[in-house]
Amino acid sequence: MRHANVALFVPNNGCPHACSFCSQKTITGKAFQPEAADVVSAVETALSDLGQKSKFAEIAFFGGSFTAVERNYMISLLEAAYPYVKSGSFAGIRISTRPDAIDREVLSVLREYGVTTIELGAQSMDDRVLELNERGHTAEQVRTAAALIRSQGFFLGLQMMTGLYGDTLSGAVATAKQIAALNPDCVRIYPTIVLKGTKLGELYREGKYCPPGLEETVGLCANLLDLFEGKHIPVIRLGLHASPELERDMLAGPWHPAFRELCESRRMLDRIIRALRENQVPEGNITIRVNPTGVSVAVGQKKRNLQALSALGYSAKVERNLSLKQREFQIDLDGGKRICC
Structure with missing residues (x-):
């Protein structure tokens, strides 16, 4: 059965850095901060739509750095979602966060409230590329957080990007190999898209950064699919979701509404x-x-x-x-x- 998520977005909330490429409002199409009542409303709607299939779905908090948000706010969202997991209506809770916002204490809290899957935004495993793009963490922190998540029994997802400022095709392949070596349960691959209102947008307008073209990126990502799936690591997302906000704010980059199909x-x-x-x-x-x-x-x-x-x-x-x-x-x-x- 195809996996399903009840996706709730917490845009930019808790993130201590403004990464060169980041415009969460554009990427998610969301600008408001969800409250507990919004969680309940979304989950109840999903229950009605999914029926018995909801037992195989996860309630997912995406879009920001979930474990870096104000702690009481984070717990309020989890408290709203957890009863549906405890009752068996949903399989679990999925969150996405930064590698430097993971430690044993926060993992203990996440487990208490039914979190089953943690996705880390690694983006690159090259410290030079991470610094150029103002990620604020290192590749070693990715490795440490990934190992800790796996050791505590959570499912591990890792996210990487291609075409980052200062990166190369060979650098992206090297990142993919290092990510695969961490044995994640799933991977997402996001080619870099240049958006208005970002540092990358400024570099692009100044002629200091030019993203790889569509054909070049399709060829690279086709190889990355082979690399991950050859190691039995599913790639659950390839490319950004289409949205009016994305099309409005995109300056450049290898975006296509059927990007994965092109790669396949x-x-x-x-x-x-x-x-x-x-x-x-x-x-x-x-x-x-x-x-x-x-x-x-x-x-x-x-x-x-x-x-x-x-x-x-x-x-x-x-x-x-x-x-x-x-x-x-x-x-x-x-x-x-x-x-x-």
């Missing part, structure tokens, strides 16, 4: 090309067979994959095959030869 299609294209090269398939007609759920991924948005294969000399068509699992594919060649991947 690039992965498929790369795998197909690799199979063709490894098997020394000559130019000509090929038929790519995939599970019905993977047809659009294999074809590519606006038939990009078919066009890319055509540029390499292959006239390709995609057909469905119910016997293939998701992400499996076969390539049928003229003469009856078949390549299975």
Whole structure:
């Protein structure tokens, strides 16, 4: 069953730093500070909408540094959510926070109120990049907090960004490898988007920062998907959610409303090309067979994959095959030869 969250946003509340890229109001589309009554209202609505599926969902506090907010306020939100977890109506509570806002004492409080999953905004594992982007924490603090969270029995999520000021493609891959080594239960990947009202926006306007392009970022994130999923770490989010606020305030960056689909299609294209090269398939007609759920991924948005294969000399068509699992594919060649991947 697909995982669901009842998402409540606490924008910028408690965060001691103004990171170069951060505009939480734009990213979340939320400007108000939720109170306990807002938590109850959102959860009751979700109960009505989800029915029995709510037992597999989490109540999630996103958007800020949850464990850095004023303590009584944090507890008031948890107290509003916890009865629904205690009764079994929801599976647990998920929060996101900073690596330097985690210690044994706060973890004890979170456990008392039914928190099950903690996501850390690592963003980079390069101290130079973290300093340039005014994150206010180090890579070692990410490692320490992650280890402490796991040792206390919580599910661990880690968030990283690509295209940060001062970072490189190889630097993002190095960050991903270090994050994977921390054995998180899930990962989110966010390509950097330049927003109005941020330091990064100022650097962009001054010509001191230019974000990577969409194609370059899609290629990188396709590789990062392979890296994490090859280690059985699910990537539960890739790219920012679409919102009117984001489209209004975005100055530059590799944003696309179907960013993950672009990355999944690039992965498929790369795998197909690799199979063709490894098997020394000559130019000509090929038929790519995939599970019905993977047809659009294999074809590519606006038939990009078919066009890319055509540029390499292959006239390709995609057909469905119910016997293939998701992400499996076969390539049928003229003469009856078949390549299975």
